[in-house]
């Protein structure tokens with residue numbers, strides 16, 4: 001990411017991609033709303049993910065499970081016991097922060113995943129790490145902070161009515177494993193994909209939409225027989241990389257990082273994170289975890305339901321193992337926008353902002369532009385016709401140069417200009433976003449040309 005986060009965020013706010021949440025009331029910390037252009041990219045991104053990991057996959061099916069679940073789900077999954085972060089406060093300025101992040105931000109080469117509170121405290125004291133806000137080295141003891149949002153279900157607000165907002169979509173898949181396997185008569189290996197909101201009461205949300213408390217995840221839980229010799233973990237790492245290439249994320253801007261055994265989450269046997277090189281530092285974009293049989297075993301134990309799978313060939317009962325590729329929609333969107341944002345010098349004293357997003361993801365595929373006000377009617381008719389087959393916008397305000405810049409800035413791959421010659425030759429000019437080259441084409445040939453070039 002060449003440009004500062006601030007510059008990219010400013011652009012996204014002014015162009016209508018993302019707005020601060022509840023802005024007219026002064027906002028709500030780290031809550032963001034996706035505007036008309038942002039939501040178009042998100043819809044396309046989710047559709048592409050769904051197509052790749054669910055509809056077009058030989059193995060997988062989809063699910064949409066509820067956000068609120070029986071509390072025993074969170075006991076079995078370990079979230080009620082283990083899902084917490086090490087929290088400390090600066091005694092001088094009262095800033096609250098994650099102890100591990102305090103260290104990692106000062107020493108980017110250190111990864112404290114898996115350190116216990118004593119190790120974290122000793123390191124902070126030995127290195128005399130100061131509060132990043134006021135510079136004091138005067139912290140409270142570290143305590144564990146529960147990350148699940150708690151609310152009450154029903155009219156009574158007592159211990160028994162407590163429910164939690166799910167912190168991941170995965171558990172909805174595990175508790176439905178038997179339902180899906182039986183009703184669809186699925187044989188191993190098979191996977192279940194889900195897209196949905198998750199909630200985590202993060203101690204230090206931030207970096208725009210990188211870490212928020214309400215976010216959306218796209219998760220796949222892939223179930224397989226542990227006796228299967230196929231290396232499914234590598235297979236899904238590879239599939240994720242192929243997907244990232246399909247959506248146009250530059251491979252030089254991310255790295256694969258294997259977790260050290262000590263930093264593995266309580267459920268994981270192995271994890272590889274795809275980390276994107278954001279301008280504020282390298283951060284997890286997509287986690288691929290080998291969850292072994294942890295989830296189905298644990299849910300079998302807690303629910304007293306048999307979640308094993310009967311192998312029809314061997315007649316053997318096994319607990320399937322699970323590979324999980326999991327990614328946040330907002331994080332992936334941020335990586336894509338950062339990856340494609342460019343300020344290009346054009347000519348001596350001129351520059352343009354251009355969003356070089358894949359045409360598969362841009363809010364609009366085409367902008368129809370009348371050269372003069374006198375041509376508005378004809379151009380609008382062309383816009384209405386193209387709207388049947390393409391995601392189009394129509395822009396008649398400002399001089400032609402400004403309109404091209406505006407479309408470059410929101411990533412529209414093609415601008416179609418209707419001019420006075422169009423009235424007689426039934427042709428238009430097509431301008432390419434990236435090369436800025438223009439060609440003349442008969443209106444009758446437009447749909448075929450655009451379909452070919454927008455693939």
Ligand code: ATP
Pocket residue numbers: 168200202209210211212213214215217284285286287326327328329330331332
């Ligand atoms: P981190 O270390 O950044 O807190 P994590 O390891 O807790 O992430 P997972 O539980 O593996 O994250 O979640 C899977 C994916 O969900 C992450 O790779 C990320 O893309 C996304 N994600 C997790 N937490 C958040 C959040 N608070 N805001 C936005 N996206 C998130």
